[in-house]
Amino acid sequence: MTTTPRFTDTKILIVGSGISGMAMAIELITRYKIKDIVIIEKSGGFGGTWRDNIYPGAACDVFSSLYSFSFAQKFDFTRSLPGQEEILEYLTDVAQEYKLYQIARFNSSVRQMQWDDTEMRWHTTVSVDGGKDAEYGNSYEIVSDFVISAIGQLCKPKGFDMPGLEDFKGKVMHSARWDRGFSIKDKKVAIVGTGSTSAQIVPEIAKEVAHLTVCQRTPGFVIPRHDRELPQWQRFLRSYLPPLRKRIRAEAMNFRELFHQAVTQADSPYADFMRQMNNGLVEKQLGHRPDLQEKVKPRYNPGCKRTVITNDYYPTLARDNVDLKTAHIERVTEDGIKFEGIDEVQKIDVLILATGFDTFNFLGDLNISGLNGQTLDEIWPGGVAKALKGIMIPNVPNFGMLYGPNTNLSHNSLILVIEAQSRCLAAMIDRIYNLRKAENGTLAVWPKKEVTEAHWEKLQERLQNTSFSDPACSSWWKRHDGTIVNNWPGTAIDYQRLLEEVKWQDFDATGTAAQRFTAEVSKRSIQTVPRVVEEAWLSRGSIAAIALGTLAAGVTLHRVWRQIAPMRF
Template sequence: MRTADHEVVIVGAGFSGIGTSIRLTQAGIHDHLLVEEGDDVGGTWYWNTYPGVAVDIPSFSYQFSFERRTDWSRIYAPGKELRAYADDIATKHGVRAKTRFGTRITGATFDEDVHLWRLETSAGDEITARFVVGATGVLTQPKPPEIEGLSSFGGTTIHTARWDHSVDLRGKRVAVIGTGASAVQLIPEIATEVEHLTVFQRTPIWCLPKPDGPLPGAVKWLMGKIPGGDLAARAASQAFVEITFPLAAHYSAVVPFGKLGEKAGLRALQEVRDPEVREKLTPKYAVGCKRPSFHNSYLQTFNRENVLLETDPIARITKTGVRTEAGTLHKIDVLILATGFKVFEHGNMPPFRVTGRDGLDLEAFWDEHRFQAYEGISVPGFPNFFIVLGPYGYNGSSYFNLIETQTRHILRVLKRARAEGATAAEVRREANDRYFHAMLARRGGQIFWQDSCAVANSYYFDAHGDVPFRPAPTIETVWRSLRFDLDDYAYTRAPVTADEPVGAAA
């Protein structure tokens, strides 16, 4: 019988894939392969290079605990520095040597007879693996708007997630569709160079002041030289992040950040001079219903004479521009789609077809039973398949905390399988159900269930009306990754196999 090509295949070489690879290597599981669609590591920071792209939490939290950096140029680092950080740690830990670039996984099927995953690739070949880790994240698949005539536009069209640096916007008439996080960063950057900018807004966004600024060299020097200086900066950053999202979102009655945020947002809106424009920019839903943005010049951009905010719905896109329902035609040269990503839509969760035991399709399972995964990682019926950013895994803290928490969980399961000589580890249905019902029972205190959220058009909500965030403080997610019951998984051996026991070659 053919053995697996690799013990573990990691799908994606963004920070989730990089972190998983590092932890596997440190645990002695060297036989693993990363498969990455892009030509290099970085994930989000490889694909997103639009003007103004930056991290939206303090940089001291947006990094691995075991690879701390103190030389960020700003409190909120620009995208190029995050890309450089990914490059550096991938080089240091030999991740590139384990990565197959320029390849997309298009399907995964579990072979029950031999307990292997058979992975189909965009190159037309097959890779087999004992275990698979989905590390593709959710903000990876660009979501073009469903607007009539989009393909008929005669000028240049760019999506923010696939920026074309060969396009010169100077002196051009430009339109931006969308006012989400990417648009908030992009719009102030390009408004100063274009001839005219029209921003098409469907739903206004809460834009809060950003506690950002350059990090003086003396501060960076002190953090690097004083014992524990970098840890103190990280602790302060972590506390800020915890208060402003995990605690505020999941315990809104106890931590009233939403109300404080709304006051700060309304004060910031006063910087918009035109009262009619200010009213259009004012959200009609509470802070927290959808992802707020943090920026110190986005709102003021609408004071510029060459910037127009258009809130009349788009009827269609023509060869020369964008026509609204009222009949106004905005003639443009460049159309920028700041319309975000697929999140809970088909084709992204998961981003490739996954077929488990008895032909069970993961997307169909979630359609029927709602999004769910034990500890945000494993789904019954899909042995040896783990997801770094699965439903009810992310609590709103730093993605790096999520990566470290989930990889710790995965490694505990792999080590248990190794100890038992098992070729399959599958979460028990009763354990998954227990976790799912516990998550639902906690959501009453979350900020997302305010009445005004109905008009927010938030990607937080899936097709079932759920918000699959993990309602827990960060310390609980860490503790659970260390203490969850390993017997919540069933460990079995393939009926016919020529493989050595799990990890025997490590």
């Protein structure tokens, strides 16, 4: 594969080199043989969130058997729930295998993207943020036919808006910007946040700090983490027995899909089972600390917030050198934290912010202008992000996004969503290119505003009937007005099926090839994009029944043969 022939001109510009950006590039390269691609990445390599989040204890909550691309499955993860370093190693191996390093430009960021109505192409300003490239110039412009945002929902760390923070003399670091060169050993540390990230950090750092203060606003819904080391013989069998590994992946898929009811339907048996698991864990691990039991008890439905999966968080809170503070943080001082209702300032040396990300800004710091110079603020009034099927925005032509609005899952692997999106967008890009080529002209396509609005309204109606909308808690996928802009209401399979069809009548078009586009749509308005089927069609019981039935039929046939065989001679 060759790199793009022109440094400042390309067919497709992809912003972001995490799982989404990689999936998009690989789909275009392998299925449609489009090689004129440039990937712009702010950091120094592939990996996205798994490169950024290097805090102690960072790991995945999805089974390792399911947490890899369908087209590049990893069979030899060492644990059932893989750690950050092993996932990052896998992603860099995939990038190497598909030669993505040849089209990637690291330590570069995108600030400005403008659609040219006359030229019908994107003009993107790229800032060179580091490395030797910065010695030659600090910015340049790339012109492209298409732009794909693979920034995702979890890229911009959320700050900590608290009076006095600027006066603090100690060390402050966000969980997604962990300073590995800084030692917290024997220091007095406070961590703000009690979500999944904090639940991974707290047990690790409590072992070496002098004292740890955990600042909790809302307790997490905690269930056991069923993680174990996978022995070598199991990894060997997965690697060399394709039917076995396919079955293991399919069962993992089925299990996670069942989990959907637990986090969306508060009155379901699965939600009750989650409550029982949480209550059992509290009683078992904090039975000797009734004071802590009351503090960590969630008072909302399972699924209202992201579920915390851990075995050692509760026991860590009971350590002698750990305090759980539930009082409101009044202010930060030069040397500590002042809690509301407590006169004494909690002295600390280090403040860790496990406060998550700015999840309502789906395009990071990108300044985008679409048709007629319309800005994203004008397209999304009030900052409420709306995209048709989560991947395309009205009045933003030849633009796609992965892991966009209302595509987040709280029960299954996001790779399932991302692959479906990359398949759909790549198929659309290919058809647009074919129409342009047939006319030797230009073509710009974008979703109709009324169709996008109808899609969004339907989603909100469904989402308001899920546990995500429970008013008893706040979450990173729900705005202050209750609008849920991040989550998808259905299962992963439901979303995959949504993207199996491209309804071209839902799109507007302009350009010299627009007339052909209209004619083609009238002939074939629906384009099918086959999804990756990973679920198991048959349960273990069904397989056993079929096997027993086959065995019984074989025995019967054998008996019949023994009876009729002598008659042949």
